[in-house]
Amino acid sequence: MDLPFRHELALMPDLRHRLRQLRWFRATFRSSAKVVSETFGVRFEIDEAKLTRAFLDWIEVMEAQKRFADVDRADFIVFAAGLVLRELIRQAPAREISGLTEMIETEANAGSAEIVRFWPEGFLYTNYCVSAILAVHEQEFGTAPSIDKCADDLRTWWSYRENATEMPAYAVAFLDRFLGAEPNWITPDRAQSRQAMQRALGSSPVSEALRQL
Template identity: 65%
Template structure:
């Protein structure tokens, strides 16, 4: 994963609310794509109609769960990003374009470069959502979630791509995993089934069992 774009996002005031506006969503998504191109030499052709559709589908889905932001805001931010990722994968607005004359900036992570080569569109969508979570958490809580080492494991990305092709909602669970959280593999798109939400709703602390939570 490459989080250099996170710093650019974090400089935008009130990022959490800005990204709920189509103009800001589209511009930041394109900026993330440009950052990847500059660093790794992989360009992207972006279909604006598909990108807009992904945004509108996300907003509609999020509307039904927005009350949960007051239950556990930190976890809801991650869930919301996971739902963005789900819609981006489902609508697939980007197509990778390799520029033969590209001269990537140095240094670049060889591990990340391999992941991009394997699944350039999936990396773009995931890197954007991880950067958004990191930037919003820094603004809201002064600390970004720590990335799990599996985020740089190509074998995990193989599983990730295969699973989301069958069920895009698994993107939510994989994002949780990349961010060191507790994935809900049974109902990843149901916010109330998340372990953190279960604990908050039932007044439990993290070291106590949750009621009805799905096993990862």
């Protein structure tokens, strides 16, 4: 997956906290849409009301589970981005308006361009969230997760679009899959059900308290 916005995000100081502020969330999402547009020759119309609603709903859901950040912060960053993706797909704040008539397709971006042509809005949402994960991980831990080859597989995106459109929570599971993790398909939007959290809870001093919640 081409991630043209990743490095721009990584230059923003204290990105993890800034993305929890509405103005930064909106600004970075618009910038991501601009970069994707310039890279692939697509154009997006952004509904600011829907984008704001996606942010507010995300904050509400994330705050209810943020205690799990103390269990495994690296995994919680991925999970939080998955919740963003869920809300973006649910609220659908972006709409491709060029009709894909001006797409830029090169040998270098051929794999991603095929996906953009198939689901431009979904690519934008996913690209934004993956870029944020990698940039935050680089800032917080000095390294970033690898992208699994299935992220460039159009067949996977067919399944992703069909399932996440019907049940947006599946976006969390597909994002995990794109990052090479084992998805939780049963309750993907519950932090406690994640494999990384379960492993950490087994040895964490706060595990007993969290299990009782």
